[in-house]
Amino acid sequence: MNRKTRAAAANMNVKVAAQKAAPKKRRSAKNTSRKPLYQQVDNIIRQRLIDNVWVPGDALPSEIQLAAELKVSQGTVRKALNDLVAENLLYRRQGLGTFVSEHTERRALFLYFSIVGNDGSRLLPESKILKCAEVRATAEEAEKLQLEPGEEVVRFRRVRFFNNVPTIMENITLPLEHFPGFGTDVEPPNNLFRFYQSNYGITVSKAEEHLRAVGASTEEAEFLGIKKGTPLLEIERVARILDGRPVEIRVSHCETSNYRYAAERG
Amino acid sequence: MNRKTRAAAANMNVKVAAQKAAPKKRRSAKNTSRKPLYQQVDNIIRQRLIDNVWVPGDALPSEIQLAAELKVSQGTVRKALNDLVAENLLYRRQGLGTFVSEHTERRALFLYFSIVGNDGSRLLPESKILKCAEVRATAEEAEKLQLEPGEEVVRFRRVRFFNNVPTIMENITLPLEHFPGFGTDVEPPNNLFRFYQSNYGITVSKAEEHLRAVGASTEEAEFLGIKKGTPLLEIERVARILDGRPVEIRVSHCETSNYRYAAERG
DNA sequence: CAGTGGTCTAGACCACGCG
DNA sequence: GCGTGGTCTAGACCACTGG
Numbered sequence: 001m002n003r004k005t006r007a008a009a010a011n012m013n014v015k016v017a018a019q020k021a022a023p024k025k026r027r028s029a030k031n032t033s034r035k036p037l038y039q040q041v042d043n044i045i046r047q048r049l050i051d052n053v054w055v056p057g058d059a060l061p062s063e064i065q066l067a068a069e070l071k072v073s074q075g076t077v078r079k080a081l082n083d084l085v086a087e088n089l090l091y092r093r094q095g096l097g098t099f100v101s102e103h104t105e106r107r108a109l110f111l112y113f114s115i116v117g118n119d120g121s122r123l124l125p126e127s128k129i130l131k132c133a134e135v136r137a138t139a140e141e142a143e144k145l146q147l148e149p150g151e152e153v154v155r156f157r158r159v160r161f162f163n164n165v166p167t168i169m170e171n172i173t174l175p176l177e178h179f180p181g182f183g184t185d186v187e188p189p190n191n192l193f194r195f196y197q198s199n200y201g202i203t204v205s206k207a208e209e210h211l212r213a214v215g216a217s218t219e220e221a222e223f224l225g226i227k228k229g230t231p232l233l234e235i236e237r238v239a240r241i242l243d244g245r246p247v248e249i250r251v252s253h254c255e256t257s258n259y260r261y262a263a264e265r266g
Numbered sequence: 267m268n269r270k271t272r273a274a275a276a277n278m279n280v281k282v283a284a285q286k287a288a289p290k291k292r293r294s295a296k297n298t299s300r301k302p303l304y305q306q307v308d309n310i311i312r313q314r315l316i317d318n319v320w321v322p323g324d325a326l327p328s329e330i331q332l333a334a335e336l337k338v339s340q341g342t343v344r345k346a347l348n349d350l351v352a353e354n355l356l357y358r359r360q361g362l363g364t365f366v367s368e369h370t371e372r373r374a375l376f377l378y379f380s381i382v383g384n385d386g387s388r389l390l391p392e393s394k395i396l397k398c399a400e401v402r403a404t405a406e407e408a409e410k411l412q413l414e415p416g417e418e419v420v421r422f423r424r425v426r427f428f429n430n431v432p433t434i435m436e437n438i439t440l441p442l443e444h445f446p447g448f449g450t451d452v453e454p455p456n457n458l459f460r461f462y463q464s465n466y467g468i469t470v471s472k473a474e475e476h477l478r479a480v481g482a483s484t485e486e487a488e489f490l491g492i493k494k495g496t497p498l499l500e501i502e503r504v505a506r507i508l509d510g511r512p513v514e515i516r517v518s519h520c521e522t523s524n525y526r527y528a529a530e531r532g
Numbered sequence: 533c534a535g536t537g538g539t540c541t542a543g544a545c546c547a548c549g550c551g
Numbered sequence: 552g553c554g555t556g557g558t559c560t561a562g563a564c565c566a567c568t569g570g
Contacts, residue, residue: 036558062536073560078537086352088532094537095568112531116476206532210382212522213479213497231479231497237531256478263529265378265503266354266472302539328555339541344556360556361548 037072041080044070049089049100050242052201056102060090063098089205089242103194103203112193112207114235115168115254116262125160125168127190132156132183134176141173144238145246152176154183159223160252167259169220173249178202192248193239202247207239211261214253224255233261303338307346310336315355315366316508318467322368326356329364355471355508369460369469378459378473380501381434381520382528391426391434393456398422398449400442407439410504411512418442420449425489426518433525435486439515444468458514459505468513473505477527480519490521499527 035043045066048054060066063081067074081098084090088111092098101107109124116122137145137153145153153173160168172192174182179200182188189195196202215229224230232253239248254261301309311332314320326332329347333340347364350356354377358364367373375390382388401421408415419439426434438458440448445466448454455461462468481495490496498519505514520527 038558064536075561076559079558081537092537093568094566095535097536114529114531204532206530209529209531211477211499211527211529212525213499213520215497229495231481233477233479233499254479259478261477263380263475263477264472265380265475266470304539330555341542342540345539347556358556359549361550361554363555 038076038079038083041066041070041072041077042083045080045084046089046242049203054100055201056100056197056203058100059097060099087205103191103197105191105194108191108193112204112239114209114261114263115259118258118260120262123162124190125162126164127158127160129156129158129183129188132188134184137173137175141249144249145173145175147175154179156183156188162259166224167255169223169253171251175247178247196247202241204239204247205242207237209235209237211235216253216255220253226255230255232256235261304342304345304349307332307336307338307343308349311346311350312355312508315469320366321467322366322463322469324366325362326364326366353471369457369463371457371460374457374459378470378505380475380527380529381525384524384526386528389428390456391428392430393424393426395422395424395449395454398454400450403439403441407515410515411439411441413441420445422449422454428525432490433521435489435519437517441513444513462513468507470505470513471508473503475501475503477501482519482521486519492521496521498522501527 045060054060060081061069063074063077066081067077070077081090081092085092085098088101090098091101105124109122113122113124115125133155134152135155136150137147139149141147141153142149142151147153152175154176155171155173158170158172159166160170176182179196179202186199193204196204212234213231214234216224216226216232218228220226220232221228221230233256235250235252235254237248237250237252238246239250240246311326320326326347327335329340329343332347333343336343347356347358351358351364354367356364357367371390375388379388379390381391399421400418402416403411403413403419405415407413407419408417411419413419418441420442421437421439424436424438425432426436442448445462445468452465459470462470478500479497480500482490482492482498484494486492486498487494487496499522501516501518501520503514503516503518504512505516506512
């Protein structure tokens with residue numbers, strides 16, 4: 001349902017910091033704040049993304065318009081925008097404009113799903129939810145989600161399939177505060193990040209993953225059709241929104257005889 | 267021993283592509299090649315790094331000097347340099363200059379070693395080599411190292427310790443062609459990438475990693491003090507040099523009850 | 533065609549590191 | 552003080568997109 005609380009915004013005091021060069025004349029006041037102009041511009045735009053002044057899919061004003069509004073040169077705006085593009089928050093298309101990134105299927109697949117076939121092929125799994133409940137956060141969950149101990153969370157478990165072969169067992173924990181009605185009012189779909197975005201206005205922008213090897217539990221062995229104790233790849237992920245606040249914990253156990261977790265370094 | 271074959275270089279025909287604007291006058295020939303100027307500059311610098319015209323630790327000429335040499339504006343050189351900095355090939359220090367990146371302990375730790383403690387702490391393991399031999403590449407090794415099947419490689423096995431606790435078992439394979447005398451003339455040290463760089467002029471610049479869960483072999487169980495079949499985290503890594511050619515395969519099996527593999531996404 | 537981002541230039545001043 | 556990279560501006564032209 002609903003979407004974007006779209007802040008009242010845009011009535012903010014524009015004017016970035018201080019004045020720049022009057023190329024041939026005297027210098028006047030210097031940059032009063034400490035940060036470079038383009039970082040201030042970056043922060044203003046970033047804050048507008050956080051405040052949903054512009055939501056995923058929207059086009060931003062053109063460089064020239066932003067430059068005029070913020071009283072800086074086009075080049076300074078460009079640098080700020082390019083930094084945001086490098087962070088995957090925006091993308092630009094020549095001749096069209098600058099847009100807020102969305103969690104498309106493709107984006108989810110390449111940016112937040114690291115499991116590939118043994119040959120390197122990428123495919124998105126299907127999902128089946130096993131159970132779902134509103135419960136109190138454990139101490140560990142509360143710490144990772146920056147909640148008070150005992151605060152309410154939604155916790156659910158699902159199994160994921162590649163070509164109808166069960167391969168991954170997942171536990172997902174969400175702070176109930178940010179996801180009212182989750183799992184009771186509506187059935188969560190396969191692509192959760194897009195769901196968070198379209199239904200709760202919550203855009204995941206980065207995540208940390210920690211991996212280890214564990215043995216399959218009795219339940220996992222049953223679902224995955226393997227022996228108890230079979231080595232599984234555990235991926236624990238904490239996903240964060242634009243301002244860095246954590247909004248999801250996901251612990252996945254993957255059967256890796258036919259799949260791999262892929263990463264690049266350097 | 268030795269280092270840098272430092273190409274004869276620098277006698278190359280400078281002059282990037284075509285001529286730029288004479289701001290107020292007529293336009294002349296356009297950019298004859300297809301690529302943007304700054305990419306051509308990037309490629310020239312990149313090639314000089316590949317050719318060891320500049321070796322790790324060296325300072326590059328200043329932006330102004332490069333701009334003059336290549337007949338482009340300082341801004342164009344700057345963009346090319348910043349792109350290379352973003353790839354970790356160079357680094358810049360205000361007031362000092364632009365330098366070629368080295369494989370320092372710190373760089374190795376943060377860029378190419380992903381194992382952290384359960385609390386997120388980073389520490390470098392010690393190593394003990396178990397065996398080392400020059401052998402023929404298997405079909406799989408040959409394919410991953412882009413060699414002809416049966417070509418000679420150096421293969422060695424080592425165990426790695428955190429605080430004297432054996433935690434990781436590794437198999438490493440190198441093409442003998444690039445590493446003459448490896449493991450016979452000299453004992454390979456703990457930090458291999460720096461060793462490759464200082465002794466063979468080979469700089470690893472990126473790597474792909476593939477992870478899965480496996481059970482400990484009899485030998486691994488013995489060395490790591492665990493039961494056979496205990497789940498271990500397998501990290502298979504192919505390391506590449508500047509021009510993309512693979513130079514090392516490393517397969518690590520990590521005992522992850524006290525350690526994690528850490529990654530960031532997004 | 534007008535409007536967008538992409539490239540390129542020229543030149544100014546700032547901040548830093550070192551002698 | 553001088554040379555380095557870092558920031559910022561102004562303005563030109565190119566390349567792509569859409570109506």
